[in-house]
Amino acid sequence: MVLKMKILSVESSAASCSVALSDNGVLIGEEFTNVKLTHSETLMPMVKNILDNTKTDIGTVNVFAVSNGPGSFTGVRIGVAAIKGMADGVGKPCCGISTLETIAYPFFDRNCVVCSLMDARCSQVYTALFENGKRLTPDSAMLISELADSLKSIDKPILFAGDGATVTYEKLSDSFDNIILADAQNRYQRASSVAFLTEKYINSGKLPVSANELLPVYLRLPQAERELKKKKELKK
Template identity: 50%
Template sequence: MKILAMDSTATAASVALMEDGCLLGEFYMNVKLTHSQTLLPMAEQLLACTQVALQDIGLFAVSAGPGSFTGVRIGVSAVKGLALAQSKPCVGVSTLEAMAYNAGQLDGIACCLMDARCGQVYGALFEVGGGRVTRLTEDAALPAEEMACLCRKQKKQIFLVGDGAQMCYNKTEFKAFTPFLLEEPLRQQHASGVAKAAAAAFARGQAVAAAELLPLYLRLPQAERELRHRQTGEKG
């Protein structure tokens, strides 16, 4: 089965085409153009370069969050539209889980981190090895210091992945257990990881129709958080 996967949850954007575990092609851009300008053109060019027709795609996949609210919406909307037009199933996967596949061939714990602003990270831990990824903690929005506490409880080597990895690597709390920082561009989100996570989700029967695909937000958008804070004094 051919899987067309997209990621637009952070600054970088990418599109990948995978068939039965083999990566046929991937386009990756880390520029300051909006994802609405780059995502679908990359998908179109990738299909043209691999000589695969859109109707031959068996599953559409997207990193559905956490991440930039605008980026998540763009990616989910693009995949919903493509899947609906082709009457094909789709899968929304955790951005953090997809990133864990960047370290899938290593032996240890992938600490997947995204900069959530406001002094927080989106983070989760996964055990990796031999291409396999096993979730250890649920996706959460939390202070980087709390993520470091979760890491210190692990007995294996910690590998930092994601656009929040460098920030955390520089913190004293993380240096205490000498984590390994993945190099660029492997550190960033990749649609190939989305495709691998989607294949696993499809095997578990988690594919949905286009109308059922939803973004995975871990907290309210900033505008809603600020409104709630003004109205109730609560911090979102």
Template identity: 45%
Template sequence: MAFDTSAKAAGVAVCSEEKLLAEFSVNTGLTHSQTMMPMAQAALDCAKLTLNDIDAFAVAAGPGSFTGLRIGIAAVKGLAQTLGKPCVPVSTLEGLAQNLQGFEATVCAVMDARCKQVYNALFTCGGTPSRLCEDRAISIEQLTQELKTVSDRILLVGDGAELCYAQMHASLPQVELAPVALRHQKASSVALCAHRLYAQGVRVEAGELIPTYLRLSQAERQLQEKNRK
């Protein structure tokens, strides 16, 4: 069972091996704490499963919204600990790249990190997504300069895609937006990534599951700046 609460939309999916059994996604303005568990129960009901049938719980562990990540991870930790099941943390950016598996392009996963920055990673996705760099926080200007060295098709995916496209397309004619149906986080993609990781032995106990923020929160940055003065 996979959860993604890293951005405005929230999603839950149940997969068996590489078969998607059920998936729910909402983007209604309700808080993730309001929508996530009802979706999880609905997904189980549709798949005719119970929580005891789940072998592992996967979650988009970051980067992303600080509050959203905490909600999803807290829920997964609670379920996994109660049931004695392992957790599989998945990079939100790798989950986004999974949306575009089979596309012959350089996939540029971008999430709006505010302050003229994005959370970013680059992948090739002709087959299973393969990383070209680690997850990072980077300025849009710096990312634009880096992508000028890429000659093939570039697909932007994630909630920062439109923002980056608006600033990049004039100087990067090879850059495109991913199809709208594939542009945002999907819990099923997190589940597929988690399936590969689980098969490779990547899993943690509930107490070891932590979010990956990549940078300090705004409040922490402001406190650091205040302490420097």
């Protein structure tokens, strides 16, 4: 059974920030920025713009969705907190979508393996593989050298997408003849992909959760916590 739904989605897991509104599978509004402003400054004004420009009452939104990680700890936290607050305020459910799957979504119909990549710094990336709209590997954090080892067995074209795609491509392109860099306009995740994936999951039976149940997905500890943990281990 296909459910009818209006979805407000946000994506703030990296440098760019976007907000989208879809109605029964049709995108009716999206706003995207990639500027040197913090998401705490831009996100909620963008939400207001979308609602105002589409003449949508927030109370008519059926589901609130967000890319809930992995990604920038601050960005993921801001996006999740915003969606939880809006959903709780009008008593509606939430849906968290993997940022890496959000990156891959525009390429689901490509005849290739999509390698979603987010820069995790220190020569590491957050990554996952997809093909024909299906997930091949779980979201994970790994060294670029470890990723290279995992890609050696793939004999199909591999498309790199995400904010970690360029740096990874530059490091691996001499060693692989089957990797492709996604075009710039589709390389970064967008809130519209979050909305479409949310509708896909709900119509396939995955139920949204309450605002209290929605959680960020970090894959690893924030840097401050990693440094604190290291200091504690050195003292043992």
